[in-house]
Amino acid sequence: MERNTVIIDKITEDNYKVFALLSNYLNNAPDFINKEEIDELVKDGVSHEYAFLVILAAAFGLDVVDNPEDKELFNEYFKKMIHKLEANDYYNNAYYKNIKIPTIKIGNTELKYEKYKPFEGFVCNDIMKTKEGRQIPQIGFFETEFMFPAILENDRIWMTITPNEIETMKEDIDKAFGNVLTFGLGLGYYAYMVSEKETVESVTVVEINEDIINVFNKYVLPQFKNAEKIKIIKADAFKFAEKNMSTSKYDFVFTDLWHDVSDGIDMYLKMKKYERLSPNTVFTYWIEKSILCYL
Structure with missing residues (x-):
């Protein structure tokens, strides 16, 4: 019973740590990773997805080679957290194909297209919860620029149609x-x-x-x-x-x-x-x- 409590406490601690790291990244520097860094790693034969998560882990100060705790965090969270998305999968969505959004402003409400930069990270789905209790955020990125409709209220993005x-x-x-x-x-x-x-x-x-x-x-x-x-x-x-x-x-x-x-x-x-x-x-x-x- 005591061992189970220790495991649960450790998982809870890991959940908080991952969420804190991601919150800082997404709120302050979601476009931190750039194409040049990705391309350098891809030359060595790894995928864009793996290159992204390795760079992100390093930016968080994680030593995924020599530190056992960091390595465990990387394997349990990062490998299940980062996803390279295909733009056409979303551009072929019925709304994207059939509804065209003009750029206009009425009162404090503005309608326009916003964009994700290549390799900019963003939340792309609900949190995944494992049977052990790990809560794994789902973060996506595109290799190319991605445009999406948005409503702004008082110059702040309020509603979007993103992945x-x-x-x-x-x-x-x-x-x-x-x-x-x-x-x-x-x-x-x-x-x-x-x-x-x-x-x-x-x-x-x-x-x-x-x-x-x-x-x-x-x-x-x-x-x-x-x-x-x-x-x-x-x-x-x-x-x-x-x-x-x-x-x-x-x-x-x-x-x-x-x-x-x-x-x-x-x-x-x-x-x-x-x-x-x-x-x-x-x-x-x-x-x-x-x-x-x-x-």
């Missing part, structure tokens, strides 16, 4: 059926993808930001093939959930109100309380797997 959104919404899109309710509009990615499904009859979107609604209605919604399925309601998500959700008899509810885990936990827990008002409805939440890792 992370595409990957973390796949299950929530696949499960959707009947009359769907979604909290949070953004660029309408979720609304578009589920509206394309024959098993989805309607998509009601609750959004409180009038600028985002106006931008979406004028520039994005007209491009939807099944725009007639979409209904936008300007309202506070939690007030709507409390007063209107159960009476409208939705079959499926998807919540996407947060920017990331850091601002999502409290809203997730608050919205979960309203599930009991609609016992026959299926509820899902964006990046729930990652949020649960922190609870």
Whole structure:
């Protein structure tokens, strides 16, 4: 029993260490790794992916050759954490192919394309949790520049459609059926993808930001093939959930109100309380797997 406790404590310590290292990297220098460094290692016969994770580990001050603890961290986390992504896998996504985003600004809301630089690191999927309790962030990079749609609020990126959104919404899109309710509009990615499904009859979107609604209605919604399925309601998500959700008899509810885990936990827990008002409805939440890792 004591040995198991020691192992669990060590894994918890490793989890914290990896998250702290990655947080500093992603927030302060996500484009730290450059093509020249990668190419030097690739010349020796290693893959771009392996070159990336070796350079990142070295930047974190890890000695993966002579230090047993660092080597274990490298093998248990880094090798399962870093992913080279193919741009065309995402450019061929239905939304990317069919919806064109203009560069415009209405009020404090700006619609534009942002980009990842070659070899810039970013979160690309939910946290992977192993049976031992290791929590492994998923970090992706592209070999080439990658453009993606974004909404900025007061010059701060608020909503994007990146590989992370595409990957973390796949299950929530696949499960959707009947009359769907979604909290949070953004660029309408979720609304578009589920509206394309024959098993989805309607998509009601609750959004409180009038600028985002106006931008979406004028520039994005007209491009939807099944725009007639979409209904936008300007309202506070939690007030709507409390007063209107159960009476409208939705079959499926998807919540996407947060920017990331850091601002999502409290809203997730608050919205979960309203599930009991609609016992026959299926509820899902964006990046729930990652949020649960922190609870």
